[in-house]
Amino acid sequence: MIKAKVRLRPIASRINLPTVLKTAILPGDSVERLFIATQAGEIFFIGNGAVRTFLDIRSRILKLGTSSSGYDERGLLGVAFHPQFYYNGLFYLHYSEAGTQGPGALPGGFESFKPNPCDPGTLNLKWVNREAQYDHIDTVEEWMLQSNGQPQRRRTLLRIRRPFLNHNGVNSLNFSPETGKLVLTTGDGGSGYDPFNLSQDDMEIAGKIIEMDVGKPTFIEHPPVVTRFTELPAPIQETLAVMAKGVRNIPGISFQRMYNNQYIKYAGNVGQDLVESIFSFISYKPIPVTRLVQHFLMKSEPDREGFINFGWRGWEGALPTSVITGCPANPALDEKTVAYYDEALLTSARRLQPLVSYFHKDPRPDKFGATALTGVQPYMGNEIPGLTGSVVFTDLARAGQSQTGARGVLAYTRVSADCKLHDFSVMETDYHFGSRSAYYVSLGSNMDQTKLYLGVYGSMNVTDWNQGTVFEIVP
Numbered sequence: 015m016i017k018a019k020v021r022l023r024p025i026a027s028r029i030n031l032p033t034v035l036k037t038a039i040l041p042g043d044s045v046e047r048l049f050i051a052t053q054a055g056e057i058f059f060i061g062n063g064a065v066r067t068f069l070d071i072r073s074r075i076l077k078l079g080t081s082s083s084g085y086d087e088r089g090l091l092g093v094a095f096h097p098q099f100y101y102n103g104l105f106y107l108h109y110s111e112a113g114t115q116g117p118g119a120l121p122g123g124f125e126s127f128k129p130n131p132c133d134p135g136t137l138n139l140k141w142v143n144r145e146a147q148y149d150h151i152d153t154v155e156e157w158m159l160q161s162n163g164q165p166q167r168r169r170t171l172l173r174i175r176r177p178f179l180n181h182n183g184v185n186s187l188n189f190s191p192e193t194g195k196l197v198l199t200t201g202d203g204g205s206g207y208d209p210f211n212l213s214q215d216d217m218e219i220a221g222k223i224i225e226m227d228v229g230k231p232t233f234i235e236h237p238p239v240v241t242r243f244t245e246l247p248a249p250i251q252e253t254l255a256v257m258a259k260g261v262r263n264i265p266g267i268s269f270q271r272m273y274n275n276q277y278i279k280y281a282g283n284v285g286q287d288l289v290e291s292i293f294s295f296i297s298y299k300p301i302p303v304t305r306l307v308q309h310f311l312m313k314s315e316p317d318r319e320g321f322i323n324f325g326w327r328g329w330e331g332a333l334p335t336s337v338i339t340g341c342p343a344n345p346a347l348d349e350k351t352v353a354y355y356d357e358a359l360l361t362s363a364r365r366l367q368p369l370v371s372y373f374h375k376d377p378r379p380d381k382f383g384a385t386a387l388t389g390v391q392p393y394m395g396n397e398i399p400g401l402t403g404s405v406v407f408t409d410l411a412r413a414g415q416s417q418t419g420a421r422g423v424l425a426y427t428r429v430s431a432d433c434k435l436h437d438f439s440v441m442e443t444d445y446h447f448g449s450r451s452a453y454y455v456s457l458g459s460n461m462d463q464t465k466l467y468l469g470v471y472g473s474m475n476v477t478d479w480n481q482g483t484v485f486e487i488v489p
Contacts, residue, residue, distance in 0.1 A: 026060065033184050053091075082123070089110055091109060107154070149176050150176055153172070172246075175239055183200050186201075198227070200223075206400045230252065234249065258324060260326045267455075270463070288338075292405070298321070337355045384409050389454075393405070404429065419449070455469045456468070
């Protein structure tokens with residue numbers, strides 16, 4: 015593949031960590047505006063060259079960075095504008111609620127768990143005492159921009175108890191242009207290696223891609239805080255269907271129009287120790303939550319034809335999930351032991367193969383060592399030569415760099431309708447960040463996918479405030 019060369023043009027600077035970048039047309043406006051959501055709880059938009067505040071919910075967000083020395087994956091995680099936003103003013107938020115901090119589901123912090131294939135006890139852990147042993151509560155809400163220009167919360171759609179502070183998803187709310195439904199991506203609940211195997215359990219809300227029919231009127235004043243679909247009131251169950259499971263952590267889902275109003279769906283899965291993965295699929299058959307619950311109660315198996323399974327935790331993208339240990343006799347080598355052999359066998363035939371896999375260690379001269387996938391977007395514009403029709407993705411930072419010199423990576427892959435495994439190419443950029451770090455934390459596009467936006471942050475810690483810059487990716 016030929017290397018595409020791009021330029022980064024700064025649009026907004028000195029903001030908090032940008033989690034969502036997308037455009038919308040405000041009611042009564044005539045111009046598509048770029049909206050920037052920050053992890054801290056602000057939503058800005060670009061109007062006449064100035065950064066303006068659309069909504070500030072920092073008081074609704076739990077205190078970030080307190081339990082992990084500044085690092086955090088909670089906060090304002092998702093923003094989506096209703097397809098009829100221009101007419102109805104409706105938009106949707108996913109965030110971690112203030113005042114809901116808990117002790118976590120396992121002692122020792124979110125990074126403490128590692129499976130031991132020689133100790134079955136570590137392979138079959140259960141999340142017990144959930145009402146006390148959890149990390150925080152996430153909420154998904156419907157808001158409305160009123161005629162006076164002030165946003166107001168209308169209703170709560172879901173309240174989800176999360177076991178750990180990480181793997182909550184990011185850019186986690188997107189509307190499907192195919193179905194008109196709101197799509198929520200949840201992540202497996204956190205820690206590492208999915209200790210409780212929530213992502214493969216049909217009843218767990220964690221580790222799924224979920225369709226939400228927001229057109230159904232479910233005005234339940236105070237929905238219960240839940241972790242499993244069985245705990246939801248029937249009217250809420252009736253609005254939900256599960257598109258996919260086997261998700262580890264996911265930077266949203268994106269849609270690329272093909273023909274006959276069909277779309278290729280792209281979803282990235284952040285890796286554990288070995289590989290980052292991007293999945294794609296066209297046809298799929300979601301399973302209504304009411305049917306999943308019915309089969310669970312009857313102890314029967316639902317029809318899974320057309321249902322998407324990314325394979326986690328048995329599979330990390332293209333590879334069986336492995337535990338890595340050092341080799342004392344040769345420090346240059348690592349021993350890789352399959353962590354969940356039985357689960358890898360169980361899901362081997364059912365799982366979807368990745369479109370792209372890229373690795374944490376890659377000796378090829380034209381590739382790079384990965385850290386974490388942070389965004390996937392199709393590009394349908396013509397301004398950047400060689401990129402039209404490609405899928406662009408971002409990685410947080412090249413592996414092996416010092417924190418002061420960290421640099422994110424932009425890359426892309428060609429796509430055909432077969433959705434088979436493809437190679438990728440790294441983009442060259444001309445922007446010089448000087449001596450400061452530049453973690454590529456988010457990727458977004460405009461409504462017709464002819465423009466791309468990149469969110470960059472100068473630190474891995476959310477408590478290092480105002481170190482964010484948003485760029486447009488230009489020729």
